[in-house]
Amino acid sequence: MSDPWLLLAALIVEACIGYPQSIYRAIRHPVVWIGIGIEVLERHLNRPELGDETRRWFGIVTVVVIAGSAAAVGYAVQALAGNISFGMALIVLIATSGLAQHSLYTHVRAVLNPLAEGDLVTARRAVSEIVGRDTASLSESGVAGAALESLAESFNDGIVAPAFWLFVGGLPGLFAYKALNTADSLIGHREPRWRMFGWAAARFDDVVNLIPARLAGALLAIAGGGGLVVMWRDAPKHASPNAGWPEAAMAGALRIRLGGPTAYDGVMHERPIFGAGASPTVEDLKRGLRIYVFACGLLWLTAALAGFVVSEWHAI
Template sequence: MAEPVALAALAIDVAVGWPAWLYARIGHPVGGIARVIGVLESRWNRPGLPRRLLGIVTIAIVVASTALVAMLAERGVRGLGLGWGGVALLAWPGLAQRSLYEHVRPVATALARGDLPTARRAVAMIVGRDTAALDDAGVARAAIESLAESFCDGIAAPLFWLLVGGLPGLWAYKAINTADSLIGHREDRWRDFGWAAARLDDLANWIPARVGAVLICVAGGGGWRVMWRDARNHASPNAGWTEAAMAGVLRLRLAGPIAYDGVVADKPWIGDGRLTASADDVRRALAVYGRACALLWVLAGIAAWAS
């Protein structure tokens, strides 16, 4: 069996996540990547400059430097005799199994006790849409959509790139995904400068999104028809796959018209089931998510044995 770095990193993440006390003391590696992106964006994303070209240069600098730091860090821990266990510790912050679960669970808890204001505050921490006017069903659907989408970019994709490219591959992916979340937007300010970040993120998530959707269908025992039919109803070429899979498994309708900054975007529905999502549906989604994560463990184990 090859070094079980991926399995160990998954286990550490499930066991401890990224504790609040640790975040308060040292932050998170993604925060460092975000600061570099912010500095470059503030200097280069200006009128009169070749924004698309400078956006390409920005993503190249950020991804290459992140991968280089990861490679040097791996050499360092191996040089200290820490072996694959040390590498797993360096990979651990790039995964978010426990963190995602702990962000979604309070939404279900608040909805179950009829505390809509608390549920809205909880879901506002994981979605970008307006939440102040959401009813119980809207809050539940928003939480489920975020859970399904984040299963890809928070767990499946980092794990995929860890298996494919080792520690540098994982952290290069995190750099790409962070850049997309910060600058890969369609608004006028970001359209040209963030073009490269958005396109590269689409490419990096292409395989993991489809693998993640299949795992959700397997974990949920269904959802295949909705996944194949509605995956392309999402504006993203990737996010719709895991959302459609989850909508099919839970027999819900997700996505649809969504308000951002007071403006309603008339997005198509994903799925053809109920609109009346509830706390029970969020809990069911979390159970499916947990089983899908377990399947990723199996894949990581198979990859270790096969290599």
């Protein structure tokens, strides 16, 4: 188990500085390198001529290799940092690369600003950077809803879940989680090409997000002053065992309706509806972003309380 104070420090530092572009230009982002590794293995092990069971097993091997390698790198970095005078500071700085409070706020704000000014074209372009659905014909409400759904789901995937695994397993836990989450994003799909090969990536991602997704939903509902009932009622509607919790919580906190039919690559997909209110507006997106900031603060508070509990426990 990692030090809760280390987690709190990483959350605060990342919220302030994010992942600097100068560092990204120099060495890219760790998730980029993880993605390259996954794509190389997928290209060699997910060949069409292989049978379904073989491809499923190769998918399992891919996930184990990627997550295991990431955890090994995290362990090595943590061990090396422990032998130098500023080791804890170095661990905090490296841990910030697995968190996304700053970038998520920035991306959603980039949707909100033009939308509030009536510039729907720019808002559609900005929201296309954070969602996978078709955005060219989205209405103002559609753009606001897409941004809110991405904000809620990414609050778990990019913040609560990595923070949880950093707390549970230090840098090895954080890096392994990011590897699993990236694998799910790249190959954990239901299309024929990935259905068998990506099976393990999707299942592992489901498991590691079980606790964090529910925690993320609870934090959003508390931050919004409501939404727990809607979350509990509507979250199981989602095909994913986890994605519905933060999205339903956001819908309940804002007293609006999220989800519903959406087009992906020109094909309409039926999705569950969360909440029972009106369609989202620009004002709802503004309030959703405030709820997100407050929820991040509650996560900081949770880390601080855990730090006090651990300190008292060690003092006994």
